[in-house]
Amino acid sequence: MTLNYIQTNKDAIFNEWVQRLKEQSDETVSNVILDQNFTIYSNELIELAILKISGSVDVYETRLEDFSDRVVRLGWPLRFVVNALDVLSDVIYECMVSDDYISRENQAEVMHDLNHWIKAMISEIINDYTTSWERTVSNQKIALQELSAPLIPIFEGITVMPLVGTIDTDRARQIMENLLQGAVKHRSEVVLIDITGVPVVDTMVAHHIIQAADAVHLIGAKCMLVGIRAEIAQTIVSLGIDLNRVITKNTLKAGVEAALEMTKRKIVPLEGQN
Amino acid sequence: MDNQSCVKIINEWDIVSARQLGRNVAKELGFGTVDQARITTAISELARNIFLYAGQGQICIEKMYESGKVGLRIISIDKGPGISDIRQVMEDGYSTSGGLGAGLPGVKRLMDEFMIDSNPGEGTDIQATKWLR
Ligand SMILES: Nc1ncnc2c1ncn2[C@@H]1O[C@H](COP(=O)(O)OP(=O)(O)OP(=O)(O)O)[C@@H](O)[C@H]1O
Ligand SMILES: [Mg+2]
Numbered sequence: 001m002t003l004n005y006i007q008t009n010k011d012a013i014f015n016e017w018v019q020r021l022k023e024q025s026d027e028t029v030s031n032v033i034l035d036q037n038f039t040i041y042s043n044e045l046i047e048l049a050i051l052k053i054s055g056s057v058d059v060y061e062t063r064l065e066d067f068s069d070r071v072v073r074l075g076w077p078l079r080f081v082v083n084a085l086d087v088l089s090d091v092i093y094e095c096m097v098s099d100d101y102i103s104r105e106n107q108a109e110v111m112h113d114l115n116h117w118i119k120a121m122i123s124e125i126i127n128d129y130t131t132s133w134e135r136t137v138s139n140q141k142i143a144l145q146e147l148s149a150p151l152i153p154i155f156e157g158i159t160v161m162p163l164v165g166t167i168d169t170d171r172a173r174q175i176m177e178n179l180l181q182g183a184v185k186h187r188s189e190v191v192l193i194d195i196t197g198v199p200v201v202d203t204m205v206a207h208h209i210i211q212a213a214d215a216v217h218l219i220g221a222k223c224m225l226v227g228i229r230a231e232i233a234q235t236i237v238s239l240g241i242d243l244n245r246v247i248t249k250n251t252l253k254a255g256v257e258a259a260l261e262m263t264k265r266k267i268v269p270l271e272g273q274n
Numbered sequence: 275m276d277n278q279s280c281v282k283i284i285n286e287w288d289i290v291s292a293r294q295l296g297r298n299v300a301k302e303l304g305f306g307t308v309d310q311a312r313i314t315t316a317i318s319e320l321a322r323n324i325f326l327y328a329g330q331g332q333i334c335i336e337k338m339y340e341s342g343k344v345g346l347r348i349i350s351i352d353k354g355p356g357i358s359d360i361r362q363v364m365e366d367g368y369s370t371s372g373g374l375g376a377g378l379p380g381v382k383r384l385m386d387e388f389m390i391d392s393n394p395g396e397g398t399d400i401q402a403t404k405w406l407r
Contacts, residue, residue: 168286200293200311202318203376210374231311238312238365239319239380 002113003053005101006092014046017091021084034082041071042084049088053117064121068128072136078129089118129142149175151182157189158259160252164197172208179212180219188221190259194252196227206241213246222247222262226255277292280334281321283352292333295382299335300346304406312384313346313404319377320350320400328354328398339401345405348385353397360390 006013021042022033032038044067051060071081093114096102102110148171153159159182161175174195183191193209195201213223224247228236236243249255260266279299281292296317297348300310317333318332324331331352364382369375382388386403392398 166290168290192404200318201382202315202322203374204318204322206376207374231308234308235311235384236317238383239315239376240383241376241380267395 001106001243002092002096002110003050005096005099006050006053009095009099010046010050013088013092013095013186014043017046017084017088018042018094020091024083030075035074035076037074041067041074041076043055045081045084046088049085049117049121051151052121053113065128066122067114068125069132071134072129078126081125081129085122085125089114111252117252149178151178151186153182153186153188154256155260155263157185157187158192158256158264159188159190160188160192162195162197162252166200167198167205167208169204172205175208176212176215180215183216183219183221187262189215190222190224192224192226192252192255192259194227194255195225195232196229196252201232201236203239203241206236206239206243210243210245217245224249224255224259226250226252277338278334278336278349280332280364282330282332283321283324289318289325291297291377292321292335293317294334296300296335296346296348299337300404303337303344303346305346305404309406313348316381316384316402316404317348319381320348323377324354324370328352330354331397337361338405343405345386346404347401349376350400350402351397356394356396356398357390357392358394360392364390 018033044063048060048064048067051063073123093102093111096110126158149161149163151159151161156166161182163175167175179191179193182188193212195209198205209225213225216223225243226249228248228250246259250260279295281288281295283289284291288389293314297310300313304312317335317356321333324333329352331350331354334349334351336347336349338347362368363377363378366379369374370395378390381400381402385404387403387405389401390398
């Protein structure tokens with residue numbers, strides 16, 4: 001009966017619902033409503049509710065999953081979706097009341113049904129939403145890991161590892177692994193580590209750099225530390241860290257030139273051109 | 275207290291938050307890039323020591339105004355195992371974790387004032403201050 005009512009009065013319920021959401025002067029809510037996808041998605045949400053109530057479990061589940069996934073990607077706050085469903089259940093009930101659909105006999109039953117459906121839907125959405133988020137976070141972790149310690153061969157025998165951002169224990173381990181594997185794979189004679197983009201060089205980072213340099217030596221290559229900003233050079237000195245075992249250069253450019261020289265090459269301008 | 279803000283150190287990423295807080299306050303007080311680097315590095319050392327040796331604790335950054343001078347104080351507090359021989363840990367190269375052993379003596383050199391108070395079994399309290407010149 002409730003299902004019947006919702007199906008026939010879908011448009012009226014929808015309009016009243018959207019009106020109600022707009023009246024909430026919450027900023028996150030109004031941002032969502034301004035979203036161009038709002039009408040499409042809220043329509044979909046009502047249809048999902050109808051599917052849920054009509055009991056077509058299979059269709060409902062796949063569509064809900066798909067819906068949650070897209071909503072997460074759009075960046076709609078979970079708070080908004082949960083609240084919107086709450087409001088939807090209120091609106092349906094109130095519409096039924098004003099259309100004289102509710103009688104003393106069926107009142108309890110209608111309320112119970114509505115509550116039951118909406119609650120179940122909210123918990124399913126939260127569930128899908130979290131799964132979606134977890135997937136996103138783990139994908140980003142992988143993406144970050146791929147970015148964390150890239151090794152780039154720039155000349156025969158010369159490889160550069162540009163580091164950008166904070167170095168934690170995990171990343172330090174990754175740097176070491178990539179450095180050694182890459183140096184062997186590219187047959188590097190000189191490996192340059194560029195720390196221009198590393199905000200803080202403390203004893204932990206310095207220690208890892210020294211260990212990496214020692215390891216690179218062991219496989220028969222040389223390790224050069226480049227991109228040491230003036231303030232970083234000063235703090236390294238104050239910390240009393242001995243970087244004697246590592247060749248250092250101010251800039252990547254100076255480092256590349258030195259590396260070419262160490263491998264008995266240099267860059268010369270072409271003759272006959274100026 | 276308006277002049278003091280704190281960061282709890284529980285996991286490794288809290289070290290980054292503590293550094294960020296210190297850098298922001300240092301900038302606000304007018305420290306130049308070299309001093310900013312000194313201050314953030316000192317915070318990094320103290321916060322990492324908390325994480326490594328005490329498990330958890332907190333780093334507070336206090337703005338100092340004393341007889342016309344402006345400064346920044348790093349306060350590192352934990353209820354960890356404490357340090358029995360303070361003279362020893364202040365020596366360059368002393369480390370119980372296979373580190374460089376440069377952290378604490380380094381902080382002392384990076385900052386203008388340094389004070390350490392620790393009792394075995396009770397925890398460690400370190401304060402280090404940098405004055406604006
Ligand atoms: N908050 C603390 N609680 C207990 N022990 C500490 C604490 N901070 C430092 N220590 C002890 O003091 C020693 C020296 O600390 P310091 O920071 O100078 O060197 P490290 O941490 O061993 O190495 P590095 O800082 O150079 O990576 C540590 O090895 C540890 O035993
Ligand atoms: Mg240390």
